[in-house]
Amino acid sequence: MEPDKHLQKVELASDVYAICIQHALITEKQEVMGLLLGEIDEEECISKISACMILHRSDKQPDRVEISPEQLCGASAYAEELASSLRKPIRVIGWYHSHPHITVWPSHVDIKTQANYQMMDPLFVGLIFSVYNSDPQTKSNQVQLTCFQAKVNGDQLERREVPLFIQNAPLAPYNLKQIVDLPKILIQEELEIHSNNDGETNDPLVKLHNDAVKTVAVANIVSNVSIPILEGLTARLSATQCRIKELQAIKEKLLAELKE
Structure with a gap:
């Protein structure tokens, strides 16, 4: 990771936000995952997420997800198709996954995974959707979202929260x-x-x-x-x-x- 280069802000299209939540709510037994596509303002360090790609799970686990190199290659090819049709520099700029029945905060495994992605792209971002996590006071389920990157603190990896803004957008x-x-x-x-x-x-x-x-x-x-x-x-x-x-x-x- 480049220690001096990190995201200042993430803009998430509302239709992508809706897709991610819908995907996260399909199961309360295993985590789901996907990749985020869009553009990066390199000068301002702003990520603009305008599309996503739902990934096929080869292994269903309640506490972890993995993205294979083949899936990354497939997402990159899909991003190239979008870039060509939209005439915009669309590429893979992040990933998302769900936390059913647990808090929204990334685990040490999530932070390590995020750090590995940032080795390839220091502006790569991670989103976590916490679903089916009930509030003990209201006795109701709540959906929470966090946007994060990994940072090095001494010889430890920690999360760094990134400001997230949802931008109104039509369903593309x-x-x-x-x-x-x-x-x-x-x-x-x-x-x-x-x-x-x-x-x-x-x-x-x-x-x-x-x-x-x-x-x-x-x-x-x-x-x-x-x-x-x-x-x-x-x-x-x-x-x-x-x-x-x-x-x-x-x-x-x-x-x-x-x-x-």
């Missing part, structure tokens, strides 16, 4: 695709887990049981993820159409006043 088509693809990624994860267990036995009853468990898992994804996403997007479309009608009525009224 490439971010909409991430939402739509989320159930597909989850189903693929389930199918891979069960395919690895299929060859462990020739007992027909065990195979029947495994098939039933797989079917239930996929059905749960459809009912708990796919349907809510569809309902949310349908409601958003309806609200947008109502707003268009309101603006059209205002436009017609103004044009009529101009003719008078």
